[in-house]
Amino acid sequence: MKRGLFCLVALLLAAGGCGDKSATGAASGTAAGGTTGAPVSARPAQAPPRPKEPPRGPRKPADPAVMKSFHAERCHVGLLTLGLARTAYEKSMGKDRPGPKIPDLGAPEVKMGNPAHLYLRLARICNVAGAADKPPHEELDKALHAAVEVGPPLAQALSDAGDYYTKKENEKDDFAKGRELHTNIKKGFEKLDVVTKGVGDALPSWHKEFPPKLEAAPAQKSHLIVMRAKAVFEAMLAGKDAAEIDKLIADVVTATDELDAATKDLKGDAYAAYVPKAARTFIERAKAAAADKKIPNLVSVGSGVGSLFEAENNAYKQDISGYVPPDPEADNPHHGMH
Structure with a gap:
């Protein structure tokens, strides 16, 4: 009888020990691996606030x-x-x-x-x-x-x-x-x-x-680029000599450089965003056509002039939309044809 009670007590102590070991293991596992512990909230993390859109003036x-x-x-x-x-x-x-x-x-x-x-x-x-x-x-x-x-x-x-x-x-x-x-x-x-x-x-x-009522330098210089580019195209169609055409192309290059200089400190300027890229594409095509006056090259020049007018038009429409750059230190770039 005593022996039976002793065995029963031993079994109970062993079970308690196993339970303690399990609890200790769980606690140590939490400390080591971080897989258990305080419950994680089911609520998703709050999304960061959307950046505010730049203020716009009246269009x-x-x-x-x-x-x-x-x-x-x-x-x-x-x-x-x-x-x-x-x-x-x-x-x-x-x-x-x-x-x-x-x-x-x-x-x-x-x-x-x-x-x-x-x-x-x-x-x-x-x-x-x-x-x-x-x-x-x-x-x-x-x-x-x-x-x-x-x-x-x-x-x-x-x-x-x-x-x-x-x-x-x-x-x-x-x-x-x-x-x-x-x-x-x-x-x-x-x-x-x-x-x-x-x-x-x-x-x-x-x-x-x-x-055109051009009130600010970027708009003035952009318009000058476009009209000079058209003059190049018309001179090519009229069969003007190479020296005259080269000079007209150089005038477009000069006007493009002047636009870059006028807008380098104007963040978000509409004319700087549209016109110089189209101008450089035109200049490349014009030089190719001046070197080889094949009809496809001349057509490419005409297409380049059309793209320049489109770029100036896009810049004008963006310029009058009242866009203000988000950088408060940036100069206000609003200028154009009014």
């Missing part, structure tokens, strides 16, 4: 005259570039229709996609320019309305032709669609000179009546 309405100038100038560049497409097309085809000949559309090569789409990108702005009735200007408005009827449809036909030949659809329909496009393209080419001259002749009187 100024865009000046209709400024916007109309952008669109009219870009339309003119698009029409001039379509003239290069005509030269390439007619040289490649002569009096023949497509099949088996494939027309040369004059567009620079692209890594993928339709190279002739750039004509549509450049010329369809004529639709916007033609719809800009404020402020009215009889000569320019008449010229732009005529351009709407020629430039965008011709550019669309060239783009469609580029897509058609890029996809080799002529091999499937024996040039049927190519001949249909050829008819539309030729009709557009016949009217192109008249509308191009109309817009080009009207722009000087428009600018005289509605000169």
Whole structure:
């Protein structure tokens, strides 16, 4: 009996010892590995507060005259570039229709996609320019309305032709669609000179009546870059000598450097954000075309001028939005055409 009680006590003590050991192990495990201990809250950690957006002032309405100038100038560049497409097309085809000949559309090569789409990108702005009735200007408005009827449809036909030949659809329909496009393209080419001259002749009187009001250096210098770039393109189309073209390109380089200098301390400046990059791309293309006056190189220059007008337009629209840089020490960059 005594022996039985002794064994029972021994068993109870052993069980208690095991329990203590387990508890001790759990405690030591918590200290060593940190896998147990105080319960972790199921509530997710609070997300950090979102950064405050920079304050914005009241948005100024865009000046209709400024916007109309952008669109009219870009339309003119698009029409001039379509003239290069005509030269390439007619040289490649002569009096023949497509099949088996494939027309040369004059567009620079692209890594993928339709190279002739750039004509549509450049010329369809004529639709916007033609719809800009404020402020009215009889000569320019008449010229732009005529351009709407020629430039965008011709550019669309060239783009469609580029897509058609890029996809080799002529091999499937024996040039049927190519001949249909050829008819539309030729009709557009016949009217192109008249509308191009109309817009080009009207722009000087428009600018005289509605000169851009450039109040700050970045806007002034950006506009100078764009107009000098257009002068380079027009000089190339007119067949000016190499020395004159090199000088005009150098003028664009100088104006771009001046814009960089004027905006280097203006954080968040809209013109610095858009124009210099487009200007450097244009300069590179212009130098290539000056060295080799192949039509695709000249088309690339025209595309570069169009991109510069677009960059200036984007900078102007951002500039009037009232954007204030988040850095309180930064100079207020609000300036532009008003």
